[in-house]
Amino acid sequence: MTVIEQIKEWLYTNPFMWSVIKFLFILVLILFVIQLLRRYLKKRISNTVIRYKAQKGIEIIGYVLLVFLAITYFSGTIKDFTIIIGLFTAGLAFTLQELILSIAGSIYIFLVKVYKPGDRIEINGIKGDVIDVDSIYTTMMEIGKWVESDNYSGRIVKLSNAFVFKGPIYNYSQDFPFIWDQFNLPIRYGSDMELAKSIVIKMASEILSEYTIASKSQWEDVVNKFYIEDAEVEPTLAIRLTDNWVEFNLRYIVDYKKRRLTKHLLHDSIRKAFEKTNGEVVLASTTFELIKIPELKIRSEKSKNPQ
Structure with a gap:
């Protein structure tokens, strides 16, 4: 008996394994068709957002079709299908729990809208x-x-x-695409503090006006949607006295993608405005005060060994 005849006889005496092989063939065929459709959509659709959603839609439809075929294909040939599926699911859940949890996570992300591409x-x-x-x-x-x-x-x-x-x-971007940021400015004692405060607030208001206006209406939507108190979106300034300088703390709202650029613009504009005050407002730096210099006694070798 040849090998082929042995395989045929084995498949004939094991109809379940023959069904599994046919199902695996169908599975590979469907996956191949899904990949072909994804590539076709990638070439045909120029819009990135539409192309991405279309490809994901094809992928989801393919997975749903595979699950449906698996249930309908085997339920007609296996007795007590529910018992077998239960045992199979229990074993699969134990061995592939991380994979199953990942798939459940993707469903959770999609349904609850935890995040999406672009966030x-x-x-x-x-x-x-x-x-x-x-x-x-x-x-x-x-x-x-x-x-x-x-x-x-x-x-x-x-x-x-x-x-x-x-x-x-x-x-950073869901519901409210803005974040609060802050930085400190050290102002030397003796500077005109009122002038310094007015300069900082003026520069911040001018540079951040676009973000302040845009964030107000969106923050109102957040307050109406969630149980949260109202917050100040205008730039605010707080002052703290330290041993070396007066510390200005500027807090403001900014687009979550423009945090670094905005901080650069604020620092640069405030620095230039301070320089135009002709010394009335001066940025401070770390200083040390020497109370007393100890006396030093130096003896030369000549004085130690007189001749």
């Missing part, structure tokens, strides 16, 4: 812009690490969707 988030200690969300992974363009402020590091991070159930998720 800036921080999850599991990683901060970045979401560039893709599939059935298992969230792909992010990393921000920070060895790069200062909110700049891209250049690394693309793939993070399991299971992490949405394991810790907090910080979303």
Whole structure:
């Protein structure tokens, strides 16, 4: 008996395995068709947003079709199908619990709208812009690490969707695409403090006016949607006295993607305005005051050994 005849006889005596092989063939065929459709849409659709949603829609439809075919295909050939599926699911859940949790996480992200491509988030200690969300992974363009402020590091991070159930998720852009930022200015004692305050508030109001106006209406929507108190979106200035200088603390609202640029503009404009006061307002620096210099007695070798 040849090998082919042995295989045929084995498949004939094991109809279930033959059904599994046929189903695997159908599975591969459907996955192949999904990839072909994704490539076709990628070439045909120029709009990035529409193309991304269309590709994700094809992917979801394909997975749903596979699940439906699996149920209808096997339920007609296996007795007590529900018992077998229950045992199979229990074993699968134990061995592939991380994978199942990732798939559940992707469904949770989609239904609850935790985040979406284009959002800036921080999850599991990683901060970045979401560039893709599939059935298992969230792909992010990393921000920070060895790069200062909110700049891209250049690394693309793939993070399991299971992490949405394991810790907090910080979303910088959902509902309210603004954040509060602040920095300190050291002003030397003896400067005209009222003039300094007016300069800082004036510069901040001029540079931040666009963000202040845009954030007011959106903050009202946040207050109406959530149980949260109203907050001040106008630039505010607080003063603290230290041993070396008067510390100005400027707090303001800014677009979450323009934090670094805005801070640069504020620093530069305030510095130039202070320089135009002809010494009335001076930025301070760390100083040391010497109370007393100890006396030093120096004896030469000649004085030690007189001849």
